[in-house]
Amino acid sequence: MTEADTRPPSPAGGLPPSPDPLEPLPLLRRELGTGPSGLSAREAARRLAVYGPNEVRRKARTSLGRELVRQLVHPLALLLWAAAALAFVAGIPVLGWAIIAVVLVNAAFALLQERQAEQAVETLAKYLPEHALVIRDGRSSAVEARELVPGDLAVLEEGAKVPADARLTEGGIEVDLSMLTGESTPAERIAGPGLVGAPLLQEPNLVFSGTVCTGGQAQAIVFATGDHTELGRIAALSQRTRRDPSPLEQQVKKVAWLIAAVAVAMGGVFLAAGVAVGLPLTDTLMFAIGLLVANVPEGLLPTITLALAVGVRVLARQGAVIKRLSAVETLGSTNVICTDKTGTLTRNRMRLQAVWTPEHGREPGPWDGELMRTSALCTTVTRGEEGVLRGDPTETALVEGAAARAAPVDLDGRDTGRRALFRFDPRLRLMSVVQADGVQGLRVIVKGAPETVLQTLEGSSQSAAAAAEELAHEGMRVLAVAVRTLPAGAEVPTRRQDAETGLRLLGLVGLYDPPRPEVAAAVRRCHEAGLRVHIVTGDNGATAAAVAREVGIGQPRLQVVAQSESIGDHELDALLAPSDAEVVFARSSPETKLKVADALRAHGQIVAMTGDGVNDAPALHRAHIGVAMGLSGTDVAREASTMVLTDDNFATIVTAIESGRRVYDNVRKFIVYIFAHLTPEVVPFLVFALSAGTVPLPLTVLQILAIDLGTETLPALALGRERAEPGTMSRPPRPSSQGVISRDMLIRSWGYLGTVSAVLVMGAFFYVLWGAGWHPGDPTGAGSPLHHAYVTATTATFAGIVTCQVGTAFAARTDHAALRDIGLFTNPLLLAGIAFELAFTAALVYAPPLQGLFGTAALPLDVVALIATFPVLVWGTDELRRWIRRTHRHTTP
Structure with missing residues (x-):
């Protein structure tokens, strides 16, 4: 070998980073500049300087400060900043600091969730062994695995991890490739020619970084290290595949802008109206600030976070560990599940199923x-x-x-x-033994x-x-x-002497990996809920199709792609276009899963994708919900996923989807509850402004704040714990374009529940004033004969809004069904929240220190009896509306 043969490569020329490992071995040796004695120590050091260490490099993290700023300028965060500023302007610094604390806590939590996603690439590096056995200068020596370079001659033995991508030059080994191929059976790798047209991972003379040698001994020449290995390629895919915001994250932004627009518009309108009717500027500004504070849902983001956190805890008890809170809601909008077969649909335990002999067929004997x-x-x-x-x-x-x-x-x-x-030869596809007879x-x-x-x-x-x-x-x-x-x-x-010729057939053996018993029922629930289930597996198409039919996948139509590795994008689009067919993708590769996920996303589908190997990481990262196996999955798959199944059970995915739907419904329920108080809080200001002050203001700013922060929060949080309504898994998935706030919700909260509440509370206000002999335009200020009656009337308005909230809370518990279908007492947290808000209201009304602070007065018994009817009236009218809707739906052809 000449000096030129062993010259180290350079970035500008010389050896490519990854030469073709399938070229003839003498040519590969010459291209890598490696002889039987391996590289010299000095040559290895030079190549290490050129190629860099043999490790999977992670991309640099973005600045922590930049990520924190991005969280702090989230639309809802901006709205909360505005609410804090208004609280300071209104002279309530305690409220302002509390809102700032909420903003900071939520930003920190979101930041931690995003940082966790980056751990997938870091975990890949753990698959590299710390040391490797190589031949350098003609001698075998142990070196750090990170110091391996292309051209090194590695020695592979039983129990060792493969330190880099290499081609066998001598001997043979068995290798566990499950982390790359998903196949649990060890594969035999021997020195010799490759297979024409075979995928790289199936080449019988190649081994790959991070896999484990389970038997045998061999020498192999390293042709790729670090980022140029299959492991590095997967890491690069995981980094390049972006994770889009979840549907809920997108919808919360829309809700934030909607709330901000309404709050600012209402403040502006009343500011202009106050000036137009000649109100003092100071009073007008105070009223505008009060409206803005009233319309800012300070508890919306914490309530959403709590509802999602509750969903996470419930799912963890049911066998599904969720790594991102927003993924709970995404599960609820999932309409396609792409699942593995072995271990997820089946028990991952082969058993004898049938025997066939030439003389007797399948007849037992x-x-x-x-x-x-x-x-x-x-x-x-x-x-x-x-x-x-x-x-x-x-x-x-x-x-x-x-x-x-x-x-x-x-x-x-x-x-x-x-x-x-x-041993089993992948080219011959058989194994044999010679036994003493x-x-x-x-x-x-x-x-x-x-x-x-x-x-x-x-x-x-x-x-x-x-x-x-x-x-x-x-x-x-x-x-x-x-x-x-x-x-x-x-x-x-x-074997070379044709031991495996001239044989007599004894018979055929049929082995079967039975489906999990609960999978068929889970698949039926999927179909009832409008979900499609596709199988993406490395197994044989006929075998996977039979399992699919046994568990009910493919109703009413099943399509099988026998060699899914070769499927093109156009064919894939046609196959996955919205239809009633479910598909088995057989003989799939990691890229197949990624292509399927991308194609489904392109068709507007919300995708849940299962996987357990390192090779599945890019697809798990790309899917809306990446589902990793907790028992059989690799660390990389678990880190790249959104959800980890602790029991590797398909049925758990369906349970998680149901929980996701429940959480989304609950988010909408407490949004209805929070929005419903807007109308009864705004109408008093509207009456005051339109009457040009002849009707005194029926509600004060401090009373609004007491409602928003004191009486409203706990029932709203309790609605996030509401159980699922009947029929949750009998309706199709909601469209991904559907907003978390719909027109019907706004009509129900602002126009129906809000209007009924506004009429009731204004009735209570005028009931007290007229009972005291008040007429429009009469003075009600401090020192006037009607001042006490006015304070009592505003207290009635305040207490009336609270009691209307109680009725709204019961009404909001269900969107379609009757309250009796879910039970009056099935949400004890809501009952506790209602008890707290009533006690809090009583304290503000009857405790002398709080009376002076919030401008309240003790209510007489007749007023208490009047407002005590408000919860039943608010809930009853909404119950009647839902009954009419159900009746109309059932009678409409």
Whole structure:
């Protein structure tokens, strides 16, 4: 080797960062400048300076100060800042500081949630081993894994993590690729030529950074390190895929601007009206400030946050850990679930399902035991100290199946009688063993894919091929088992000597991973709720389709994409366009999941995507709801996801969607409750302004603040804990364009509940004044004969609004159903909140120190009796309205 052959690459030329690993090995060695003795220590140091350390680099975080500022200028935060400023102007600094504290707490919480999302890329680095065994200067030595460079010759042994992407040059190993492929079965990797047209991850001579060597020993030449590895590529995808704001986050911004516009407009109108009718400027400004403060829902954001937090706690108890509060609401608008098959829809435990023999077909008999015993001999599973089988799930199912068919295999005796083991070859798609048969004879046992094993038989195999296809369409993984008896004294054959030829078929074995028992009911609930369920799996299409049909996926129509890796964007768009079909994407890759998520988003769908491997991280990050497996999932998948299933159960996703719908409904309920008080608070100012002061102001600014901050908050918070209404999962998902505030909500809160409340409280106000002999224009100021009557009247207005709030709270508990359908006493927190606001109101009305502060007076019994009817009147009229709507809906054709 010349000096030019080992020259280090340079950024401007020389070795590319990642040469083609599939080119002929001599050419790859020459391109990487590596001989049998590996690199020299000095050459490795030079390349390390060029390529950088072998680690997954994370992108630089944005400035903490910039992120904090972004949270503090959120529209709702701006509205709260305005409310705080108005509180200071109104001379109530305690209120101002309280609102500022709310703004800061909410900003800090949102900031922590966003920081948590960045941990997905950081967790990827944990898959890299700390040290690696390499050959440098002709000697084997351990170096830090971060110091590996392209061209290094790595030594791979059982139990070691693969330190970088490499191509095997000598020997063979078994590698656990589940973190990249999702397949639990270890794959054999051997030095030799590659497969023509095979995906990179399926190449039999390549190993990848972060995977684990489960057996064997080999040498491999490193061709990619750090960000250029498959692990680094996935990290880059995770960083590039953006996470859009949730529907609730977008809607809260719209609500904030709507509230701000209404508050500013009302303040401006009354400021102008006060000036026009000749009111003193000081009084006019105070009235305008009072209206602005009255229209600012100081508790809206904390109430939304609490409702979401409650949803998070409930879901955690049900097996779903939510990492972002807003994701609870997003779950409620989800209309498509893309789920894995193994472990999510199924139990992830293979078992023997069927046996077929050439002579007897699927008819049971003693021949089944011989077939199963023979197939169990062609395994490598072992039994642990506690008697539990360890090894490949498929082979475990064979050993258990043999025992169930009264043909148990002694695993120690199996190993003692074994003369040769030819491990599973992904190119041949079979494995074989040579076992001692009797005293002197030998027998070759082969098991593998039917289409491969049947080609090695002597004679016709048409009936076996038809049987294998039938079993596959029933959802089974099918293995063919064949044997050949060697003559006495024959030498142990090798695979190269065609040990796997001239075989006699013993039969076919059908293995099945049964669905979880609760999945079928969960799928039915999805369909009733208008959700579509697609399966995205690396498994065989026929097997996945059979599982789909068994659990009810594909009603009324199921489409199967057998090789989803090769599907194009146009075909994918046509397939996923809104229709009644559900799709099985078989033989999928990580990019397939990402493409499916993007296509569904392009069609306006809200997507929940499940995944458990590192390869799933980009798709989990891109989906609206990334769902990771808590039992079988990797750390990377859990960090990249929005929700983690602690039980890996599909049914838990459906439960989470129902909870999300409930939370969204509750958000709308307390918005109705908060908005309903606007009309009865505004109407008194309107009456005062339009009467040019001949009607005294029926409500004071301090009384408005007492309502907004003292009596309203706890019932609003309690509405966030409301249970789901009947029929929550019987209606279709709401459109993603639907606002959290609708026209019907505004009509109900402002125009119906608000109007009824305004009429009642103004009636109470005039009832007190007229009872005292008041006429329009009579003076009611301090020192006048009617002043006490006026204070009593404003107190009646204040207490009337509070009692109307009680009726509004009961009315807001349900949007469609009758109150009796959800129960009068099923929300004890609401009852406690109502008790508190009534006690708080009584204190303001009857406690002398508070009377002087808030301008109230004790109410006589007749006034108390009058306003005591307000809750029933407000709730009753709304109950009548809902009954009319339900009746009309049922009678309309």
